[in-house]
Amino acid sequence: QEFIPKFCTGENTGAMALTEPDAGSDLQAVKLQAYQNDKGEWFLRGVKRFITNGNGEVHLVLARSEAGTKDGRGLSMFVCRTDKTVVIRRIEHKLGIHGSPTCELQFNDTPAQLVGQRKFGLIKYVLDLMFRARMGVSAQALGISQAAYEEAVKYAREREQFGKAIYNIPVIANMLIEMRVMLESNRSLFYSAAKSVDVKEKLEEQIEKLKTEGKSFSEENNRLKQATKIANFLTPISKYTLTESANKISYDALQIHGGTGYMKEFKVERLTRDARITNIYEGTSQLQIVAASGGVINDVMKEFFEAKEIHEYKGGLTRLANHLNEIREIYLDCLKYVIDKKDTSFQDVAAKDLVELYSYLYIGYLVLDEAEIESKKIFIANRYIINSLANARKNAASIKNELFSDLLHADKILV
Template sequence: MAIPEHKEIRELARRFLEEARPVLAAHEEKEAFPWPLAQKMGDLGFLGVFAPEELGGAGLDFWAYVALLEELGGYASLRSILSVQQSLVLTPLLTFGTEGQKRRYVPRLARGEILGAYALTEPEAGSDAGSLRTRAYRNGDHYVLEGQKTFISHANVAEVFLVFAKTDPERGNRGITAFLVEREDGVRTTPLKGKLGLRAADTGMVFLEGVRVPRDRVLGGEGEGFKVALATLDTGRVSLAAGAVGLMQRALGLSLRYAQERRQFGRPIAAFQLVQAHLAEMKLDLEASRLLTYQAVAKKLQGERYTLEASMAKLFASEAANRVAYRAVQIHGGYGFFEEYEVARLYRDARILTLYEGTSEIQKLVIGAHLTGIRAFGGHGEA
């Protein structure tokens, strides 16, 4: 696998992080969205890395995006801005959008002038996303949307929402349609506070109460919404895997430094075999996750279906990140239990990775279905 290193963008990300760290920490503490950092990321071109230059993007390849996800992966609230904007909103727009839709949204999203959100999950439709209840009724040259979405990243900060709604409930997953809905159309949102991790990331509920959306805002055709949702999640899962790699990298780096500095029994704790065993397992989890992630990206870039590889990378890397964060706290001893030490945040932030964009259980069912040809979900589909 020949992988472009993208040293420059990695270096740019590291310089950005030097300044961003204290600002992010202050926002994490207040559970506030870090607007100044989101704007800076937009200015640096981080929010449209692989979007074409003629549409306001940086025009780089997908590997550059992976590099950025790795660099920012240790700061999950920032990594989340990258991945929601690009994997969950720009990717479906670039893949399924009409020329008019691309021109209307991509430049502003890619430059970070506006943020986007991906609104699939509902209170009664999580893993079983196909059972969503939000309705879209056709009314002349408009649709009228009725329903509510929950746990939506960027709900309170986005200007454009990719909303999945049923246009034809009789047709199951084939009756789902994706809509580009603007806040100005009358979307109401409320914040969801008190998250275990990702404390500076915005999460909220989205209420669609008689929201009128013109027909030309259907993304990918009527009845094609579930296809759009799942194709988007393939990219989303790969980007979460890359973010998990970044989180592990940060946790290992901090742990190595700490193990060399902290002395007990007259020597650095790094000199103890059991501490080295932790470090070795961390390194193994990190590198195995990276290889699975790169394998999924390589297949995606060959233009082949990569659902299996994306699920494997996401499952392994997200579980591995939790193991690694656990070991990082263990190496830090009691100090690791205090927020003053960054590993405490990494431990909290790692937890989301096995939950969203398909829980670990759902990834196993996706992998199992590929192996056996039998879908064991029991319901309509999967998120």
Template sequence: MISNNYFSDNQDLKDHFDSITNWKEIVDAYEDNFEDFTAYQKTGKEELAYAPGNYEDAIEYYRQTLEAAGDISGTEISQVAKVMDEVGLKYSDGKVTFPKEMIQVIDKIKSAGLLPYGIHRHYGGLGLPSVVQSMLSEAVSRADGALAITLGCMNLAETVERFGTEEMIHEYVPKMAAGELCGAMALTEPNYGSDLPNLQTKAIKDANGVWRITGTKRFITHACGFDSMPSIILTLARTGSTTSGARGLSFFIVHSKDVHVASIEKKMGLHCSPTCEVVFENSPGILIGEEGKGLVKYSMAMMNQARLNIAAQAMGIASAAYFEGKKYAEERIQFGKPIAEIPAVKKMLDRMEREVAGMRCILYEASRSVDLYRWKEERGKMKGISEKEIRKDEDFKKWEKLASLFTPLSKYYITELANTVAYDALQIHGGSGYTEDYDVARIYRDVRITNIYEGTTQLQTVACIGGIVSGMSETGAFRAYVNEEMNGFSASSDLKELWKKLESVVSEFTEIETSKLRDELAFEVVESTARFHVSLLLERSIGRVKVERREARRALTEAYLLDSFAILASNLTKIQGKKRTLVGV
């Protein structure tokens, strides 16, 4: 792997940090008039010591954090990724053993103070907005996707922070921030993957009023904890009858010492990420929130954040694929010149570059949408404001609705394109890429899961389509968002024409009366929406980057728009053709 600082050596990522991101709105949303700084001045609470007191300090704090994460990712993690992958995990009698290199590098991350990046500073975390968290996750995932998952699990405190009691929060979240507890999500069962409303794991109160959980969960990442660090397993279990569906499910905290890890999966990739089968036998559980809302409220909230995390992971792996492919192409000499100069290879590299740039745009826009609503909820809770009152805020409702669309949209788009970029990177390496001598083989294996777990692309399509159709109505949230964004810069005639093309795609789709055909063609609508959205974001970014970067940005955007026109035209033709066929039948 390339050894460098994975923040400062990535010019497109730096462009987003230095100029594309509107830091004022992010800082306003997250820091909330610098309340943590004010609280530190009054109380001297140690956890708030690094809270910024103005915009300049906030941006510099985020930058320093990313510089530190980029350095440890590119000079430490990336340099042992191959060894960790080759050694892998060992399982024996319920115990999982991790490579010593992985343990050592996690210790270095912990010593550098970077481990609790996703935890609020009130509980001992770094206190970073979602945009910064995504940037950090990208840098770590570029170094090693498996280790990035481990860090993500150690930051799996959001559900407890948002929905737990004060007692739960203070019992578990500071321990996760200190690296004393890992986290795991236990939703899937052997016979129920995405069909969560029908899962069978049961939770019954015993004579002492303690919830006891019985059942088996599969594909549970880090249910075994990490090294000597135990996990708290956020578990979905049935408290209602077997026929009560989603409303009969509740959410629990279960300690890893109270379950048995029956096995770990032997996987194609991510060899250092333990994917466990877990057996619950009257395991004690602590109820989170209200009984019966485990799936409809708590699990869905947790999965939305997890989907954004996987999008960031795929983003990082795609970055690794692009940079490793580019490096190889510039060094590999054939026919008397680097293969990067051969038109067919250059065409691939150019496409990879613009796709990676587009993926980054949609990732950070989804993260922005989360930042612009989530912290109102979290800080409101700290202030004792009821959820009902918070949800009356029009700005909150707007961005929550957009985040509900942008999160699955970015998860689908980034993970699918990351697979394409990794495919091209391996192709550029030729036969050498098919061997384990080059890191691109591991990259290719690791990225393949990203468009499967935390909801396949097909499930993301289901999650997106309703929000697109309603969002494109005359008073829809997405239409209002597009109009507002396009009025904020000089949108090109090409972008306006692409918008009309998307309107035609959605209009043709909404005229379909049969649900079967609508389901069949939903992906074409979702893909068209994603391509337009990325096109908009790329064009918006041209005027934001530094002057010396604008022409290159403009050329990249124009090439992306051309590809998007072809894709939307194709999707429109498919929808119209299917409709004609149906009428003919």
């Protein structure tokens, strides 16, 4: 009642204040202090950096509530209002997303309220926030990709060179088709990931309701455990795949525009700049790989894949299903190779290839199922799966040829 109504009416906007000058990806290093007075009231003191919409009226702040601690277990979540104790020290001058103010904030003994339980700020509440944050940035990346693709198609149809629209030049047409396939497959992944979060949250609601009614919830709890594992895999995969694709699609869209696209007068240069932040904020692509790797190593989608393997795809889809079976075999072979190495450094670096292998497989089945329902999706599935098989073989070669063994000689290489 205190905060939500004004968010709903648009009277208030908010910010999620997590990052600090020395605590970016490593949020366990957060230092902003939360302390209590004699009455038990909470106050915040310290600096937050790179805060999106830092000029908002309400802030969710991750702060160190337990004196003497240095890890994530000493952090709690607080909510506070912007008042004279909250100072915007600077507004960042950024490459892109100029419509979104990014601020450095100083909290000078700011009155705050504890959210939930002490010590659960990072290990529970921030991790829960990350589901939504990953999906939000995935949606942002998908929107940028769609806009960049539309600009590229429009320009290619209008621009004439060599006596014809460049749209009709094979190399340009191929680029546009690649962009379209990325868009379609990314959209399928996004919806699937969003559904996984909805399923997880709905089960949590059901369990809370059953608890209040004094009823058994063991079955729902088992379903929640599996749903959480799937969401823990799909949300970082969505963030990784869609944001990397947004950078590629906007890059190619600008390339299709040629020198014209480099000029401020055309929308595509802004889209290219705006795309760049998506695979950095709310967790870099490298952190998304780390987040997804546990599910990949434990084969979290095993039941899903096994069900697809026994499904009878008809006509030309049989060939594509066989390609996906081959990717599955490549993944299992590479997984065994990485685990048998018993080398944590090798496993850390090889995780990217393993995660990509697994994502090809999952997305491949999504687009294959769509092709079963809608004939025009066959073109999307065909190109996506054939590309994925080629990429899977490359990923496997990187792992099994031990491309990463030169990490041991980094000091000699990086001169």
